[in-house]
Amino acid sequence: MGETTTVAVLGTGTMGAPMARNLAAAGHDVRVWNRSRDKAEALAGDHVTVAASPGEAAADAEYLLTMLHDADAVAAVAPGALAALPHGAVWLQMSTVGLDGSRRLEAIAAEHGTTYVDAPVVGTKAPAEQAALTVLACGPEEVRAGCEHVFDAVAAKIVWVDGELGGTRLKLVMNSWVIALVEATAEAISLAEGLGLDPRLFLHTIADGPLDSPYAQMKGAMMLDREFPASFPLRGAEKDAGLILEAAREAGVDLAVTQAVRRHLARAVELGHGDEDMAATYHSHRSS
Numbered sequence: 287m288g289e290t291t292t293v294a295v296l297g298t299g300t301m302g303a304p305m306a307r308n309l310a311a312a313g314h315d316v317r318v319w320n321r322s323r324d325k326a327e328a329l330a331g332d333h334v335t336v337a338a339s340p341g342e343a344a345a346d347a348e349y350l351l352t353m354l355h356d357a358d359a360v361a362a363v364a365p366g367a368l369a370a371l372p373h374g375a376v377w378l379q380m381s382t383v384g385l386d387g388s389r390r391l392e393a394i395a396a397e398h399g400t401t402y403v404d405a406p407v408v409g410t411k412a413p414a415e416q417a418a419l420t421v422l423a424c425g426p427e428e429v430r431a432g433c434e435h436v437f438d439a440v441a442a443k444i445v446w447v448d449g450e451l452g453g454t455r456l457k458l459v460m461n462s463w464v465i466a467l468v469e470a471t472a473e474a475i476s477l478a479e480g481l482g483l484d485p486r487l488f489l490h491t492i493a494d495g496p497l498d499s500p501y502a503q504m505k506g507a508m509m510l511d512r513e514f515p516a517s518f519p520l521r522g523a524e525k526d527a528g529l530i531l532e533a534a535r536e537a538g539v540d541l542a543v544t545q546a547v548r549r550h551l552a553r554a555v556e557l558g559h560g561d562e563d564m565a566a567t568y569h570s571h572r573s574s
């Protein structure tokens with residue numbers, strides 16, 4: 287166990303709650319704040335103090351960690367925390383907010399003279415619980431060792447990416463792959479059912495071969511069972527599809543698959559599946 291630092295965690299949802307728990311388990315002093323206070327209260331205990339406001343959480347913190355839904359949510363709460371942060375503290379922005387969102391938040395950090403580290407994560411609820419996330423980070427060389435000390439409590443792997451907002455750029459690439467894979471799984475299972483086959487045959491036939499993927503097996507099993515406990519909430523996947531398309535437009539890249547996936551995710555939200563796992567995109571195939 288390394289040196290103890292004080293970390294303010296804003297956002298204790300699906301991802302933020304286990305991350306805060308693991309920071310405390312690693313011996314850090316953790317201050318948590320969440321808009322719905324009950325979710326933060328559930329974490330109170332050894333090394334975890336519940337704060338009444340973002341500013342109260344940040345007041346004696348060396349690191350500010352944000353893990354909120356989107357850029358609007360982060361932009362709404364970060365200024366109160368940044369104004370209270372001690373001089374020299376570092377902001378670890380770990381929510382998925384896209385390129386425009388990250389630029390906006392980086393500007394807010396600059397207004398407060400705070401070092402901004404762009405650090406979105408790969409991995410869903412279970413890797414967050416197991417401290418096995420992958421952090422895709424971009425930030426100044428001189429703060430990296432300190433940041434790694436905090437990341438080590440929540441992650442199995444840290445990838446430093448150079449260039450403007452490299453962490454967010456790589457995160458968008460990773461999520462384009464993830465959402466396409468889940469959509470392709472939903473499509474194959476729906477097609478198998480439509481053609482009168484037992485859809486288990488699809489997962490059985492790819493199993494253990496070069497076409498297999500643990501993710502396809504995991505999400506495919508949810509589709510077969512019609513049970514979608516949220517690991518990566520579908521509403522978040524829809525938001526991410528929009529962020530990927532926004533970045534692709536700026537880059538002049540045509541992403542036909544992501545466009546189709548976004549339509550399906552939006553349809554699944556309309557059908558009432560936004561709070562379920564993204565695998566519930568399966569329903570959009572059955573109803574269209």
Ligand code: NAP
Binds near residue numbers: 298362
């Ligand atoms: P979540 O369970 O839906 O939690 C969202 C958090 O944002 C909650 O703390 C929520 O507060 C807060 N929030 C939303 N709108 C807000 C606002 N306007 N003001 C203040 N707080 C607000 O989401 P999550 O799955 O933990 O995801 C958090 C971030 O990590 C997202 O950017 C997501 O894209 C990213 N991410 C998620 C996964 C995953 O698999 N779940 C994986 C990698 C990255 P309340 O509790 O009050 O609603």
